[in-house]
Amino acid sequence: MIVGAGIAGLAAGFELLRQGYENFRLLEAADRPGGVISTGQLAGMAIEEGPDSFLTEKPAALQLCRELGLGEQLVCSNDAARRTWIWRKHRLRALPEGWQMLAPARPLALWRSDLLSWSAKARIAREFFTLSRAPASETSVGALVRARLGAEVLEVVVAPLLSGVYGGDADELSLDAVLPRLAQMARQGSLSRSLWRARRRRSAKAGASLPLFTTLRNGLGGCIAALAARLDSRIETGCRVLRITKSGEGFQLECRHSSPESPAGRILQIHCCRLILALPAWAAAELLQELDGELALQLAAIPYASSLTVNLAYSPAPPLHDGFGVLIPPGESLRMRACTVIQHKFPARVPPGRALLRVFYGGARDPEALALSDEQLLALVTAELRTILGLKQPPSAAHIRRWPRAMAQYTVGHAGRLQRIQAALAGHAGLALAGNAYRGIGISDCIESGYAAARTLLQF
Numbered sequence: 001m002i003v004g005a006g007i008a009g010l011a012a013g014f015e016l017l018r019q020g021y022e023n024f025r026l027l028e029a030a031d032r033p034g035g036v037i038s039t040g041q042l043a044g045m046a047i048e049e050g051p052d053s054f055l056t057e058k059p060a061a062l063q064l065c066r067e068l069g070l071g072e073q074l075v076c077s078n079d080a081a082r083r084t085w086i087w088r089k090h091r092l093r094a095l096p097e098g099w100q101m102l103a104p105a106r107p108l109a110l111w112r113s114d115l116l117s118w119s120a121k122a123r124i125a126r127e128f129f130t131l132s133r134a135p136a137s138e139t140s141v142g143a144l145v146r147a148r149l150g151a152e153v154l155e156v157v158v159a160p161l162l163s164g165v166y167g168g169d170a171d172e173l174s175l176d177a178v179l180p181r182l183a184q185m186a187r188q189g190s191l192s193r194s195l196w197r198a199r200r201r202r203s204a205k206a207g208a209s210l211p212l213f214t215t216l217r218n219g220l221g222g223c224i225a226a227l228a229a230r231l232d233s234r235i236e237t238g239c240r241v242l243r244i245t246k247s248g249e250g251f252q253l254e255c256r257h258s259s260p261e262s263p264a265g266r267i268l269q270i271h272c273c274r275l276i277l278a279l280p281a282w283a284a285a286e287l288l289q290e291l292d293g294e295l296a297l298q299l300a301a302i303p304y305a306s307s308l309t310v311n312l313a314y315s316p317a318p319p320l321h322d323g324f325g326v327l328i329p330p331g332e333s334l335r336m337r338a339c340t341v342i343q344h345k346f347p348a349r350v351p352p353g354r355a356l357l358r359v360f361y362g363g364a365r366d367p368e369a370l371a372l373s374d375e376q377l378l379a380l381v382t383a384e385l386r387t388i389l390g391l392k393q394p395p396s397a398a399h400i401r402r403w404p405r406a407m408a409q410y411t412v413g414h415a416g417r418l419q420r421i422q423a424a425l426a427g428h429a430g431l432a433l434a435g436n437a438y439r440g441i442g443i444s445d446c447i448e449s450g451y452a453a454a455r456t457l458l459q460f
């Protein structure tokens, strides 16, 4: 039995089928599979209400799409037009080319940029030439960057980049859990020097570099639809698991099955021997309370941030800045976290003469944004886009989607929590966990977690 039909649960089911195991069910509380992956329609264009693409360098999502027969629909980000803007001191400034999340890999590009002050640039130059002390074994991203590169780099560049990807607060997120490769570089010495060297090694190697992002022409919903078709009647939507208890050698699941005809639903009892919970950690914690209080406690300790997307369609397309979009540092007097210009990032998604923007609000620092009404949000986004992009034209159509408690936050202490969860799980043969709470929040990470959970249970 699999509970949760987000990408992690669907991937677990797909792996079971691949391994020749056909006799299972997938219970999903919502009326559709996919979890936060949800493609909709706005003004005749496919829009992404949740994620819009996956990182190409992590291969699981790409391979899954190919296995599902979607290879022809894969489209890459238009990296020739890749440029990120940062809103700082009342205007847009380009993120220096080659910036790698925490530090620059191209010192010259940084030198020429107007994003950071001369004192911040001097601080980075010092880090480049200094034998830096290794960070403490468990530290936050913010603490490392502040100590190495200074508060300005943290506030102006690193905080908005991290917030864009994780919806998180740099002072809370664990360096090792969120950016393990950069954490290792920081242990070996100067971060900016290591990144500069790594870039030189890459450019010395022949061969084209991979595009940064990949997606499906008509939206990531295509991957969910293809998975759902493979899993077919094994998926039961409208089925919310309410509690899990031990029953003999297996588990007893109490569920509420609802449908449009019977919204109040009926209560069902389901027995199973093997169980994958592909749920947000807080949801798994609620279900496991009676089965194992300690496991539930550890799962509940993984915090989540909420996020909100606003898709805005324009026809005709207004004049817009080049580049993939804009990030807003937390210290600026705007609530928006980021804005993506879809026709620049994925030109195949937007017909000529039209424009599609995707704006993010919320995140760990502004959970209250989700409480704003649609009218308040539309007024806010219109005013903020006018400030940032000089956009006076109102959108021809808009779509808002709220995602409460959707983004797991790997805060300092995450590795210890994972160990304790693993130790508690060892006492429950036949139970496995998957999803974005554990070893990566990206789509490919969640797919891998689903595969791993399925393989674990097949060995049981």
Ligand SMILES: Cc1cc2nc3c(=O)[nH]c(=O)nc-3n(C[C@H](O)[C@H](O)[C@H](O)COP(=O)(O)OP(=O)(O)OC[C@H]3O[C@@H](n4cnc5c(N)ncnc54)[C@H](O)[C@@H]3O)c2cc1C
Pocket (backbone or CB within 6 Å): 003, 004, 005, 006, 007, 008, 009, 027, 028, 029, 030, 033, 034, 035, 036, 037, 049, 050, 051, 052, 053, 054, 055, 239, 240, 241, 242, 278, 279, 280, 283, 307, 308, 309, 403, 406, 407, 434, 435, 436, 437, 441, 442, 443, 444, 446
């Ligand atoms: C706005 C947003 C943008 C993102 N952008 C990107 C991006 O561009 N690229 C990228 O790689 N990643 C992105 N991510 C992250 C990535 O999309 C997610 O981490 C991933 O899709 C989570 O998948 P999941 O299966 O772990 O969880 P979910 O998608 O949350 O699925 C969990 C499922 O469990 C169900 N469920 C919950 N409780 C119960 C219950 N009691 N009984 C039955 N079912 C239950 C839910 O209804 C849901 O369908 C983004 C995330 C968000 C929120």
